[in-house]
Amino acid sequence: EGAELIWKRMTNVQDPFPTVHDCYLKQYQLGMPNLSRRYTTILFDEAQDANPVTSSIVLQQNCKVILVGDRHQQIYRFRGANNALDSKELMNADQLYLTHSFRFGPNVSLVANALLELKGETRPVVGRGPADQVVMFLPGDVGHRxxxxRTVMGVIETALSATESGAQVFWVGGIDAYQINELQDLYWFSMAEPDRVKNKKLLDEYEDYFEYQEVAKATKDPEMMRAVKIINSYDEIPERLTTLRRNTVKEEFGADITVSTAHRCKGLEWDFVQLYDDFPDVLDPELDPMARDDEINLLYVASTRAMRILALNSAVEMVIRYITQKRMVEKQMKMAAEATEVEEDTTK
Known part of the structure; x- marks a missing residue:
């Protein structure tokens, strides 16, 4: 009933009740727009992370529809995004696979294929770019990187460490998109100074900082755990955050390092990329299968941002070791089976 009331008020143009983008998008869909009157072809990009309402608008058209997407780059399922490429309307559609990338070379493609093999992908990605490297740590002389x-707090942790040496930092999406104020609130909360906490929701949800830490441990929430690590590792957080803002640049060409989450880096590319060690273990058997696929997708997206040198984290390193061992076992089993067949033929 509450949802119906809100919908009624939001859709009433005479009502001062505020509306949101999703509301008038849904209204547009319900109006059954006929885009074929104006267009002969619709190209729907990023279809793997489509808004279900937008997908419905596109797929109900009578004109030609082309969907472009990569199911292995579906990273917004947590927002309710659906993979429109799996829509029933496309069951008989022609499918063309674009497996060659000119961003990176053969070594980064080996990493990408190891990740995709975990999901059962049989079509390998082919790196057609210039010679590249895969290492564990970026050389110190590469310059901008x-x-x-995986986490917002991981981004802040990297930036805090970098600015200690005076590095200039560029934040993909801007520094204000990375919960800097929330970290400062948590600091004052940990110091038992609730009057300095601006976001009072923190005070409502947790009795004290000890309870916050206990909840972080119990839920294993990566953002909370990383925030606790920062608070417990650094003193004078407010002063450090002030320095952080002072060392932030608005244009990337003036930066020593660029920081981003895997979600925000999609569609971007750099010569030198380091994967931070805050991604979960995708080989963990207790990980939910759907969540596991989402995490593999994030690692795949992040890994394929590199054009010249990719520095791995422990999560990807473990995947490569696992896949390498798996392939060796499969090869040995195949050789044993072939030897058995030869022996049987000889016996006959």
Whole structure:
């Protein structure tokens, strides 16, 4: 009933009740727009992370429809995004696979294929770019580099460490998109100074900082755990955050390092990329299968941002070791089976 009331008020143009983008998008869909009156062809990009409402609008058209996407780059399922490429309307559609990338070379493609093999992908990615390297740590003399993270707090942790040496930092999406104020609130909360906490929701949800830490441990929430690590590792957080803002640049060409989450880096590329060690273990048997696929997708997206040198984290390193061992076992089993067949033929 509450949802119906909100919908009624939001869709009433005479009502001062505020509306949101999703509301008038849904209204547009319900109006059954006929785009074929104006267009002969619709190209729907990023279809793997489509808004279900937008997908419905596109797929109900009578004109030609082309969907472009990569199911292995579906990273917004947590927002309710669907993979429109799997829509029933496309069951008989022609499918063309674009497996060659000119961003990176053969070594980064080996990493990408190891990740995709975990998901059962049989079509390998082919790196057609210039010669590249895969290492564990970026050389110190590479200059500007991009460091990609799973968590927002991981981004802040990297930036804090970098600014200690005076590095200039560029934040993909801007520094204000990375919960800097929330970290400062948590600091004052940990110091038992609730009057300095601006976001009072923190005070409502947790009795004290000890309870916050206990919840972080119990839920294993990566953002909370990383925030606790920062608070417990650094003193004078407010002063450090002030330095952080002072060392932030608005244009990337003036930066020593670029920081981003894996979600925000999609569609971007850099010569030198380091994967930060805050991604979960995708080989963990307790990981939910759907969540596992999402995490593999994030690692795949982050890994394929590198054009010249990719520095791995422990999560990807373990995947490569696992896949290498798996392939060796499969090869040995195949050789044993072939030897058995030869022996049987000889016996006959």
């Amino acid at each position: 991009a460091i990609l993270h």
